[in-house]
Amino acid sequence: MGPAGRLKNEQFACPIIYGSIAVPINPARDPPAADPSHTHRWTVFVRSATGDDANLARVVKRVAFKLHESFVPQQRVIEAPPFEVTETGWGEFEIAIRISFVDSQEKPLQLFHQLQLYPKEDVGNPDGELKTIVSEHYDEIIINEPFEEFIDHLRTFKANATSKKSISATFTPQLEAEEIKKLYDTNERVMLDLEKWKLKLARVETEKRKLEAEVRALENDGVS
Amino acid sequence: MHPPPPPPLMFSDAFWATASSVSTKARTWRLVEATNPQRSDTLKLKHWKREDEADDVIRFQVPTQTIASYSDEEYVAHLQSPEWTKEETDHLFDLCRQFNLKFIVVADRYDIEGKVRTVEDLKERYYDVLGKLQIARSPVPLAQPVFKYDKERDIQRKKNLEALFNRPPEAIKEEEHLFHELKRRELHERKWACERDYLVKILSNHEVPNPLPLPIIPGAIAGGPFDPRKKVKRPDGIVPPDARKHRAPLLPQDSSSALAKKDLPPGAFLRSQKLVLPRASNLQSKFKELLDEFNLFNPPVFPTSAVCDVADEVRGNLLVLMDIKKSIERTEQEMVSLRERKRMLLAGEPVVPHRQNSSGMIDYMESGDEYDEAEARRRKKSGGFAAGGSVLKKARLH
Numbered sequence: 233m234g235p236a237g238r239l240k241n242e243q244f245a246c247p248i249i250y251g252s253i254a255v256p257i258n259p260a261r262d263p264p265a266a267d268p269s270h271t272h273r274w275t276v277f278v279r280s281a282t283g284d285d286a287n288l289a290r291v292v293k294r295v296a297f298k299l300h301e302s303f304v305p306q307q308r309v310i311e312a313p314p315f316e317v318t319e320t321g322w323g324e325f326e327i328a329i330r331i332s333f334v335d336s337q338e339k340p341l342q343l344f345h346q347l348q349l350y351p352k353e354d355v356g357n358p359d360g361e362l363k364t365i366v367s368e369h370y371d372e373i374i375i376n377e378p379f380e381e382f383i384d385h386l387r388t389f390k391a392n393a394t395s396k397k398s399i400s401a402t403f404t405p406q407l408e409a410e411e412i413k414k415l416y417d418t419n420e421r422v423m424l425d426l427e428k429w430k431l432k433l434a435r436v437e438t439e440k441r442k443l444e445a446e447v448r449a450l451e452n453d454g455v456s
Numbered sequence: 457m458h459p460p461p462p463p464p465l466m467f468s469d470a471f472w473a474t475a476s477s478v479s480t481k482a483r484t485w486r487l488v489e490a491t492n493p494q495r496s497d498t499l500k501l502k503h504w505k506r507e508d509e510a511d512d513v514i515r516f517q518v519p520t521q522t523i524a525s526y527s528d529e530e531y532v533a534h535l536q537s538p539e540w541t542k543e544e545t546d547h548l549f550d551l552c553r554q555f556n557l558k559f560i561v562v563a564d565r566y567d568i569e570g571k572v573r574t575v576e577d578l579k580e581r582y583y584d585v586l587g588k589l590q591i592a593r594s595p596v597p598l599a600q601p602v603f604k605y606d607k608e609r610d611i612q613r614k615k616n617l618e619a620l621f622n623r624p625p626e627a628i629k630e631e632e633h634l635f636h637e638l639k640r641r642e643l644h645e646r647k648w649a650c651e652r653d654y655l656v657k658i659l660s661n662h663e664v665p666n667p668l669p670l671p672i673i674p675g676a677i678a679g680g681p682f683d684p685r686k687k688v689k690r691p692d693g694i695v696p697p698d699a700r701k702h703r704a705p706l707l708p709q710d711s712s713s714a715l716a717k718k719d720l721p722p723g724a725f726l727r728s729q730k731l732v733l734p735r736a737s738n739l740q741s742k743f744k745e746l747l748d749e750f751n752l753f754n755p756p757v758f759p760t761s762a763v764c765d766v767a768d769e770v771r772g773n774l775l776v777l778m779d780i781k782k783s784i785e786r787t788e789q790e791m792v793s794l795r796e797r798k799r800m801l802l803a804g805e806p807v808v809p810h811r812q813n814s815s816g817m818i819d820y821m822e823s824g825d826e827y828d829e830a831e832a833r834r835r836k837k838s839g840g841f842a843a844g845g846s847v848l849k850k851a852r853l854h
Contacts, residue, residue, distance in 0.1 A: 238722050245727065245761065338724045370758050374730070377722035403758055411758050415766040418750050422773045429780045430659055436787045443794045450801035 237337075238377040244386040246291050246375070246393075247281035249400055250329060251368025254349040257320065258362075265320035272349045276327050277316035281370060281403065282393060285313035290389040291334060291375070298328040324349050331373070335382035341373060370403040483508065492516055521557040523549060524586055534592045535585055544568050545585065548578055580607045648786075655783060658776050727764055728755030732771040739778070746774050 254274035257265055262273065278295050280288035295315035297308045300323070308317045324347050332340040348367040378386055484507040489500050494517050503516070526535060531542055547568055555561040559582075563575045587601030623631070641648075720730060731754075734743050747754050756767050 333724060341724055341726065372727040372759065373724060374727050375724050376720045407758050408760055408763060411756060411763045412766050415770055418752060419770045419773060422750060422770055422777060426773060426777050429777060433780050433784050436784050440787050440791050443791055447794055447798050447801065450798065
């Protein structure tokens with residue numbers, strides 16, 4: 233028996249993409265930032281990977297973004313989609329993202345995102361400062377054995393989630409296939425390695441048994 | 457100045473014995489005076505007595521040994537010896553009678569001109585006489601006396617004790633260490649045996665060509681959150697059967713899949729956070745090193761259910777790899793101590809009595825990396841990732 237009210241054999245997955253997009257402020261074109269020292273306008277977000285945020289809202293009730301302490305207020309709670317915060321700034325920092333669910337019995341999820349404003353390799357990229365930087369992660373929120381109260385929401389979510397395409401240019405089925413291929417290749421190497429160590433183990437164990445027999449023979453000699 | 461306490465003959469985990477029971481109330485002791493009926497005088501001696509105990513002077517009485525005596529005829533008939541004259545034997549028996557069979561004292565007081573007799577010599581003669589008398593006086597014929605003193609053995613026994621007493625402090629320390637090591641091993645033996653069995657099972661699984669049909673990796677092509685219209689060719693060029701039917705539950709529940717049978721906790725979590733990981737925290741950093749070694753991202757870049765299933769396979773195999781490496785390490789450690797033991801035996805150095813135990817006393821120091829039994833159970837239960845791994849390998853890449 234699981235915890236009361238949880239439905240066994242029920243599991244739902246909500247694919248999400250979370251991350252940030254940062255655009256350098258062009259004083260000629262963009263509205264100036266509140267603080268003149270701010271160089272970038274950035275947005276941190278949690279989205280449905282299929283682009284249907286309204287559907288995601290059937291599962292996710294609110295998303296709280298905890299920004300750097302220099303931002304006031306530091307905690308931004310977004311109660312409805314789009315779950316995102318746009319700010320201006322000049323520095324990169326880690327943003328704590330807390331995802332609460334429609335069913336409040338379900339514990340909120342905590343994830344972290346490192347805000348990225350500048351390209352990682354700034355050498356050999358003269359106009360790097362003016363680039364739009366997207367840093368995003370794909371993941372899937374799994375609701376395993378949801379509470380009875382949650383199931384209808386989740387079922388509606390699932391019914392509406394079919395035949396939707398990824399909105400991301402990065403996380404495509406091609407990438408998925410590539411990742412899987414890569415893992416198979418890695419597995420191949422692991423298996424080869426495993427084979428090697430397995431042989432070594434067999435060799436070492438045989439050697440040890442031999443040594444054990446020798447020691448036992450010597451001990452018996454000593455006794456008699 | 458007190459001499460240092462003698463080294464213990466045997467180490468024991470007498471930890472519980474030393475832990476005094478502070479909870480009970482202190483008992484009262486009284487100083488009482490008594491005369492010993494064994495004494496001919498009326499000397500009164502005092503001793504401490506627990507109040508709740510009956511006074512027993514018997515505690516101070518020495519049991520008197522009955523010392524056999526023999527007649528001259530008996531001596532001539534049975535007790536003659538090339539080593540001992542009758543006078544000497546008489547002297548020995550007198551002393552035995554006088555000192556209540558305390559051979560140490562007897563040997564000390566032994567005074568026969570030109571004779572040096574060790575305690576063992578005296579004992580040998582005494583028990584020899586006793587045995588011969590027993591046979592001679594027995595109404596039924598006796599093949600041999602009830603008790604026979606083995607002088608050589610007694611000498612060896614004392615030598616052994618002497619050697620034990622004269623151990624250098626390092627040896628004592630090492631012995632103590634070994635003792636605790638043994639205790640620890642005894643404690644873990646079952647666990648390690650389990651681990652070994654598990655490994656053997658895994659290894660044999662790896663060798664058996666899997667007769668099962670190729671498992672479909674659910675969502676590998678068309679699963680996950682996306683529904684690509686076109687079918688992607690697998691590396692081996694086979695177009696998989698319509699994987700659409702695998703979409704229904706996002707994690708497959710069907711038993712035909714060797715994959716994704718993880719005991720997931722109820723509740724909400726991210727898929728990428730529930731990948732296979734050794735549960736013991738100190739193994740986790742090692743595991744992460746291993747992931748790096750194989751250039752595996754942790755978590756995967758694109759943690760869809762399909763990717764995570766395959767990633768779990770690989771990670772399961774890595775756990776097996778880690779287990780094997782650990783077993784090798786342990787076996788090698790055992791061999792170091794076995795070699796040392798062999799060397800000592802060959803050199804004729806005294807070695808600590810060895811338990812006939814395949815694991816023996818070894819100085820293998822486990823750096824606290826506990827094998828995770830729960831993890832093993834979990835993996836066993838799920839049919840072993842490695843078994844699945846071989847399927848995966850053969851099925852997908854050949």
